[in-house]
Amino acid sequence: MSCWYNDKAVEDDIAVSTRIRLARNIAGVPFPSRMTDEQKTAVNEQVKKAIIESNTPYAKSLKFLLMKDIPENERYSMIERHIISPEFVKKSENGAIILSDDESISIMIGEEDHIRIQVILAGLQLEKAYDMAENLDTLICDSLNIAFDSQLGFLTECPTNLGTGLRASVMLHLPITERAGEMSGLAESVNKIGFVFRGMYGEGSKAVASLYQLSNQITLGISEKNAIDNLKIITMQLTQKERKLRESINKLKVQDMCMRAVGTLKYARIISSEEMMKLLSEVKLGMALGVLDTDINPIKLLIEGQPYMLMRQFGIMSPDERDIYRANLVRNSFS
Amino acid sequence: MSCWYNDKAVEDDIAVSTRIRLARNIAGVPFPSRMTDEQKTAVNEQVKKAIIESNTPYAKSLKFLLMKDIPENERYSMIERHIISPEFVKKSENGAIILSDDESISIMIGEEDHIRIQVILAGLQLEKAYDMAENLDTLICDSLNIAFDSQLGFLTECPTNLGTGLRASVMLHLPITERAGEMSGLAESVNKIGFVFRGMYGEGSKAVASLYQLSNQITLGISEKNAIDNLKIITMQLTQKERKLRESINKLKVQDMCMRAVGTLKYARIISSEEMMKLLSEVKLGMALGVLDTDINPIKLLIEGQPYMLMRQFGIMSPDERDIYRANLVRNSFS
Numbered sequence: 001m002s003c004w005y006n007d008k009a010v011e012d013d014i015a016v017s018t019r020i021r022l023a024r025n026i027a028g029v030p031f032p033s034r035m036t037d038e039q040k041t042a043v044n045e046q047v048k049k050a051i052i053e054s055n056t057p058y059a060k061s062l063k064f065l066l067m068k069d070i071p072e073n074e075r076y077s078m079i080e081r082h083i084i085s086p087e088f089v090k091k092s093e094n095g096a097i098i099l100s101d102d103e104s105i106s107i108m109i110g111e112e113d114h115i116r117i118q119v120i121l122a123g124l125q126l127e128k129a130y131d132m133a134e135n136l137d138t139l140i141c142d143s144l145n146i147a148f149d150s151q152l153g154f155l156t157e158c159p160t161n162l163g164t165g166l167r168a169s170v171m172l173h174l175p176i177t178e179r180a181g182e183m184s185g186l187a188e189s190v191n192k193i194g195f196v197f198r199g200m201y202g203e204g205s206k207a208v209a210s211l212y213q214l215s216n217q218i219t220l221g222i223s224e225k226n227a228i229d230n231l232k233i234i235t236m237q238l239t240q241k242e243r244k245l246r247e248s249i250n251k252l253k254v255q256d257m258c259m260r261a262v263g264t265l266k267y268a269r270i271i272s273s274e275e276m277m278k279l280l281s282e283v284k285l286g287m288a289l290g291v292l293d294t295d296i297n298p299i300k301l302l303i304e305g306q307p308y309m310l311m312r313q314f315g316i317m318s319p320d321e322r323d324i325y326r327a328n329l330v331r332n333s334f335s
Numbered sequence: 336m337s338c339w340y341n342d343k344a345v346e347d348d349i350a351v352s353t354r355i356r357l358a359r360n361i362a363g364v365p366f367p368s369r370m371t372d373e374q375k376t377a378v379n380e381q382v383k384k385a386i387i388e389s390n391t392p393y394a395k396s397l398k399f400l401l402m403k404d405i406p407e408n409e410r411y412s413m414i415e416r417h418i419i420s421p422e423f424v425k426k427s428e429n430g431a432i433i434l435s436d437d438e439s440i441s442i443m444i445g446e447e448d449h450i451r452i453q454v455i456l457a458g459l460q461l462e463k464a465y466d467m468a469e470n471l472d473t474l475i476c477d478s479l480n481i482a483f484d485s486q487l488g489f490l491t492e493c494p495t496n497l498g499t500g501l502r503a504s505v506m507l508h509l510p511i512t513e514r515a516g517e518m519s520g521l522a523e524s525v526n527k528i529g530f531v532f533r534g535m536y537g538e539g540s541k542a543v544a545s546l547y548q549l550s551n552q553i554t555l556g557i558s559e560k561n562a563i564d565n566l567k568i569i570t571m572q573l574t575q576k577e578r579k580l581r582e583s584i585n586k587l588k589v590q591d592m593c594m595r596a597v598g599t600l601k602y603a604r605i606i607s608s609e610e611m612m613k614l615l616s617e618v619k620l621g622m623a624l625g626v627l628d629t630d631i632n633p634i635k636l637l638i639e640g641q642p643y644m645l646m647r648q649f650g651i652m653s654p655d656e657r658d659i660y661r662a663n664l665v666r667n668s669f670s
Contacts, residue, residue, distance in 0.1 A: 253605065255604050256604035259603065259604055260599055260602055262598075263597075263599050263600075263601055263602030264598050265598075266598055267595055267597050267598030267601075268591055269587060269590050270587065270588065270591040324587070327591070
């Protein structure tokens with residue numbers, strides 16, 4: 001199974017991935033937090049029918065899964081692959097998910113809203129990701145009575161999603177901007193124009209591996225196209241800033257740092273998730289700068305080295321054992 | 336030219352090297368600190384004659400060098416190879432040295448005493464080193480009128496050398512004893528019985544790379560044989576203690592540490608002398624524990640990576656340039 005992080009894409013030296021999320025709810029049915037089990041089951045079925053049983057090309061690559069049929073560890077590994085939200089794992093007993101083979105499409109049913117359409121692609125592909133999400137949205141809107149107000153737009157459980165229900169985000173690798181101490185200043189600046197930086201795993205997660213998820217906050221009074229265009233403009237500005245800063249750094253010093261990261265990744269016998277992410281971030285930088293020649297995919301390895309992703313591949317184990325298996329995985333990837 | 340640190344020897348997993356030094360002075364001539372230039376030249380010639388012009392097997396492998404004919408950087412590199420003392424470089428303008436091809440024998444003429452015979456060998460070879468030093472001493476005593484008092488023994492400039500004029504020392508690699516926090520306690524214990532720990536470069540140098548030079552302090556009222564036997568007993572105790580501690584450590588954790596050291600040494604592009612020594616100390620430990628298989632000679636590399644040794648090989652350069660050349664040297668040694 002090929003995942004988004006296996007793909008090469010434009011701007012992916014800095015813009016690692018693009019994500020589009022649309023929040024939708026069925027009119028006349030309470031929001032998931034107040035739904036009965038029967039209502040949840042009914043919504044699952046309605047969405048399944050609208051998507052899977054539509055006679056569209058999309059339907060063929062999509063599968064419907066009840067969350068309760070997915071083992072708990074697999075669910076956590078789905079968070080690590082950015083397919084579902086951490087919240088969804090906690091309260092998804094009666095939820096369901098529609099997933100494409102390559103996992104670029106995932107539709108959570110019964111998260112905060114009835115329907116959360118998500119498309120995630122490698123690199124900077126906002127338009128393509130939005131088109132894919134919109135196609136799915138059309139399928140849903142065509143066959144279900146989606147809650148929509150002519151003044152407010154799409155109705156959502158949380159007022160911050162009201163309007164377009166759109167969250168567009170780009171994961172940016174900004175090691176040199178970060179090192180220059182400019183992240184907090186930039187965070188303030190983007191906040192002022194309705195955007196926000198988050199960590200790799202969204203709201204509440206801290207930035208690791210110099211990966212910052214930049215997303216829109218405003219969903220009301222702005223069109224989807226404008227929101228996406230604005231995000232793209234800011235992304236390009238941040239990308240150019242990072243590239244400019246990269247030009248001014250001492251090549252040898254940064255090569256030393258990147259090569260040391262390779263040395264540690266290739267030789268360590270025990271490695272924590274945090275250290276692996278930090279080192280792979282340095283490897284990614286070295287590759288982007290051309291000071292390091294390797295066919296490693298650092299983002300792929302970063303995700304595959306996460307705790308539940310490791311256990312998915314090698315079986316249940318303790319954190320200490322994971323640190324050993326992680327070191328093996330990383331070492332084997334490099335050799 | 337093969338040096339002592341190229342040799343394999345008994346106990347050299349922990350006892351890196353053995354050094355014997357004998358201090359001698361010519362009767363009726365002031366100590367070097369109060370000698371005239373003419374007297375210095377005369378002493379140089381007398382010692383040269385006694386050793387080089389003796390018709391003994393030793394003489395063939397020995398060469399006589401005036402310190403003023405040795406370039407300054409080469410002199411400093413001789414300190415790094417443990418051939419001469421730092422003090423001798425500072426005030427050796429009229430001094431001379433007699434050196435064997437393999438540099439295991441060096442006789443400083445005009446250091447603190449007129450004659451300082453030194454023998455340095457790999458591993459724990461106290462008797463052999465002493466025998467070699469004694470043979471040279473016999474040559475000197477046979478042809479020169481050496482200052483000797485029937486009550487005090489050999490007369491020396493500094494009273495701490497009076498008697499045998501013998502300093503015997505063993506360089507010990509004690510990483511796990513050090514990590515266990517036992518070095519200061521051990522230092523107190525050995526002091527009580529007339530021994531002392533010093534750093535790798537003798538008096539006043541701090542311990543780096545977990546290398547500790549253990550030597551006798553008492554030269555008066557004790558025979559050479561007793562001094563050496565006692566040093567050997569303490570060395571064996573410390574060696575056994577280190578070995579015992581090594582048995583109790585977590586093999587995987589120590590392997591992780593040693594392999595990371597290899598990774599950094601093989602990949603770094605810039606490396607300081609201090610870091611190189613620390614990492615090579617870890618490599619040496621890994622080799623001794625059998626968790627790391629390499630044909631590197633960490634002690635050889637540790638010496639060859641010293642500042643003046645580097646400049647001896649690659650030419651004069653700044654400290655920053657040395658860090659780059661050191662990284663290259665280390666990297667090439669491993670590949």
